[in-house]
Ligand SMILES: Nc1ncnc2c1ncn2[C@@H]1O[C@H](COP(=O)(O)OP(=O)(O)OP(=O)(O)O)[C@@H](O)[C@H]1O
């Protein structure tokens with residue numbers, strides 16, 4: 001059975017505030033499917049991505065998020081990652097002093113269960129000895145860096161520190177390739193890329209796509225959809241999914257603009273204001 | 274996320290996990306507790322020292338007794354000078370057996386990956402760390418180059434003339450109360466002499482880093498780097514050091530002559546009942562470079578401000594200091610740079626981490642004397658607070674008596690960044706792992722300056738210190 005992420009009547013507010021950002025989101029993403037989620041600035045797309053991953057700044061007030069039928073709302077972000085969720089950030093965070101390879105080795109070791117048991121017998125062993133073996137890890141990392149067009153020198157660089165916008169996005173894809181999630185949310189992974197970088201990123205997504213991966217691709221633009229073919233397109237507006245359809249919906253949206261959505265879905269009071 | 278109570282409970286468990294260990298309780302000679310002129314004579318007799326050293330000790334004792342306790346730094350009221358053994362001559366005989374060492378200590382050694390050979394010594398089972406063969410061949414090489422690297426007592430015996438010329442010149446007994454104390458009762462430490470133009474490629478001590486003489490509580494180190502010579506000296510290790518008395522008061526004096534270079538690296542992890550009060554000072558002459566890399570973990574109180582006096586044109590001083598303060602600990606650390614000649618330059622980088630109510634203070638002095646034109650200095654101190662109970666303070670003292678200088682001072686206090694934490698956790702790291710990784714990244718600028726094996730151990734130590742901090 002393919003894995004399934006179900007978002008049900010989800011309402012989310014900013015923690016320590018009354019600001020409600022998500023106002024009843026319904027969406028289902030299964031392994032093997034590619035969904036594009038399009039919507040204007042400030043409509044709540046990133047909030048949805050964060051809420052799925054368990055960002056502490058957002059509070060679910062109603063509804064549920066289920067992975068394979070079980071609610072994940074009580075799980076820490078790392079536990080959600082362990083269950084096969086991944087979020088490619090719109091703005092990847094720099095962590096100074098932490099090398100990419102050190103970070104990724106720890107991440108992979110957690111996700112793949114290496115760290116569940118002590119290194120030797122019942123003793124904890126030397127700190128770090130329960131991580132994925134260095135040699136194996138390095139071989140896999142270097143192979144994937146080549147495959148996803150990330151220069152090998154980045155292994156020793158500090159995570160996202162001083163990376164250009166395009167480099168950050170490529171490294172997000174690399175991390176996704178290493179962590180092999182079941183369901184990935186990609187928040188504007190196509191933004192801020194020049195045409196070549198866009199192609200590299202899109203190629204990366206296509207390499208990873210397949211029966212074992214479900215993708216929720218958040219984007220503003222039709223252009224990435226020229227490379228990555230979604231099975232479903234959703235329009236997000238004012239904290240909700242307001243329209244769903246096939247790839248043709250993206251084209252219509254590109255042609256008519258968000259104004260078209262606004263006119264249909266704004267509350268009357270707002271339209272006249 | 275875990276609740277605050279969970280965290281406290283877990284932190285409590287961690288605190289109880291004691292990993293200090295005792296030195297063997299069998300000694301050839303142990304002076305009685307307390308300090309007076311009779312004890313000084315006993316020490317001098319035992320060491321069969323020249324008369325001038327005996328006299329130096331007596332004089333220093335008088336200074337020690339006449340000086341009041343410093344009141345400006347950490348709280349030192351817990352020190353009872355009468356309840357301390359000031360001189361213990363270690364025996365060659367083995368103390369306890371390995372089987373008697375508590376399991377928790379053995380586990381700590383395992384987790385830090387301390388080499389087999391060093392464990393026994395650290396646990397007080399072996400009297401002497403068995404030096405590796407490679408060390409002996411290195412010593413042959415140093416001998417041919419005229420490099421002297423001995424424990425200080427032997428240095429005094431075998432090279433009295435050089436010793437006498439420099440000893441006590443950088444830090445006179447009158448400098449401060451604890452320098453006076455050390456001058457009165459010092460024992461052990463290292464004596465290093467690097468002749469003109471000689472470069473010692475391999476860090477001294479890296480292969481020889483543990484030996485009974487170096488682990489004294491009042492050790493005294495003297496390093497002389499002649500013109501155009503260079504050396505890197507490394508002291509300490511990451512394994513927790515249990516002292517038989519709760520006062521550690523060392524003095525380190527360094528002289529770097531024209532165009533010479535010296536780097537002095539310290540990693541210390543005293544058990545949490547120790548007062549660690551250390552005076553470290555170097556003088557750097559024309560074109561010389563002096564670098565202190567100082568990592569302070571453990572101890573109850575640390576007061577340590579490595580200093581560089583730049584006395585010749587274009588001398589350069591650098592101090593990289595890291596302090597980690599946990600529950601009940603106060604790390605009062607920093608650095609002093611004195612620009613006493615034109616075109617001298619200096620840099621102080623201080624990083625501190627406080628958790629579980631620990632307190633880390635940066636205390637620094639930047640002084641530019643009249644006539645030190647064209648001097649430059651930057652001071653950067655960053656503090657990371659891991660919880661609301663912990664504390665960090667900054668006491669920067671700046672005295673500038675010259676117009677034509679460039680000085681910069683930056684200070685920051687931060688908490689663990691939530692966005693970084695979430696980013697790392699979204700990749701499968703637990704909150705504790707993510708926090709530890711952020712802390713490691715914070716001190717990386719220092720760790721990357723350490724010799725490889727120390728860097729590896731240091732990172733493990735930070736992880737060990739962080740275990741159980743977060744639920
Ligand atoms: N932590 C927060 N505090 C206050 N307001 C917030 C917070 N997070 C989100 N918001 C608000 O919620 C709304 C939705 O923000 P969100 O980032 O989810 O939009 P978005 O659809 O991703 O926009 P963009 O296309 O520009 O990335 C915005 O008005 C934003 O200002």
Ligand SMILES: [Mg+2]
Nearest residue numbers: 045046047090
């Ligand atoms: Mg967004």
